[in-house]
Amino acid sequence: MVLITLVIGAIAFFIAFMFTFKPASRIAALLISGIVLIGSIVLMVANYSNHFGMEKKTVTTSTEIYSASNSDTMPMMLYKKVGTSGKNNVYVYNLKSTQKTPNHTKADEYTSNKVKTTSDGTTATMQTKTTRWVWKSDFYKNLYMWSGMNNTIVKRVNTFTLPKTWVTLSTTQSAALKKEMASMTTEQQAASKTAGTQYVTQAVTAAMAKNPTMSTTEQGQIAKQAQAEYYSQVLKQAIASIK
Template structure:
């Protein structure tokens, strides 16, 4: 409707400016000019300042699986942009094999530790019309539910690693090249830890021992990754 008012204002002003002779015509021409100017101002305000609109937030939580190989410790990948201050995160959901990535247009990302399973909480803010009146007025612009910004919070257990794409690639190459040696070291580490645990807790059930072995294996992998990354960045 606002664009219709804008067009009517232009045509009315132009027509009367050419053909208007009487005082009434001149007053009417001024009225059309006011309609045109006011309509133009409202169009600009709606386009640049979201006049007549309000924000609404849509929130969803997504379960995550590792961005890397299933054989490795679970990881979340990111790709640094520019000087590295901004990052695009590459994540994989439980229902997709394809890596998805966070956006760069008005997007903030953060990674926090959690005791729960890995997940992504995504809060997306949109501009929507405050009322049907404003939608009728500006709806022709087709900007209802206009994107404003997005916040992504990755909640990861302490067993997860957050690595850049280059770090993950180098890590994969290192682990493949040293697979046999790392397996021996891991077995020795787990055996030593398990023996120490059984010394203090000799009545552990077989299930508890298996859980301990899994925990010690993950612990060794985390230490191995940390040592590799420290060496990589020297």
């Protein structure tokens, strides 16, 4: 509506200035149209510069994410370095257990990312808090119709909560890690596989010693967790060697 009053005020002021000749009528017309014109301009400037008539609204969403490696035994979070502070790094993840093209966070001035590790559970999550400017009421919504200011983003904060078995590494480290793993000899691969099997067996044996009545399903869960822990240790050691 303020855009309409701005146009009307400008046209009325022009007509009053050019085509009104009686002094009293001219002054009144210029005064009224000038107030409408200047008032509209003030309201527009207040909205664009100070978000007059608006308030901040934050929406929080949370979703489960999966390893960017498409592997349950080698869960990892990848990131691409952007800048020097690390706040604007682009993080790569999957929204499905396997997918060809991974998802990634936005690389813009509004987005920042945090990564936390938890010892509770085996599920990785991404919580996104998005803050935007919205109209305080329908009055301001109608007043600033067509302004394009509604839902203007203020900030977006992504918080990744990862199980302790996950590994976070840069895309550069990931490329170096793939190269190093590809150079492993058959004997080294066999030795790593044997060590992993022993680690899982020991974990299941220890768990059954504490709970002899453990079901097959529970044993499988213990084995899967132990396998993830083993490969996490292997990955972290490998990453430390290429830093």
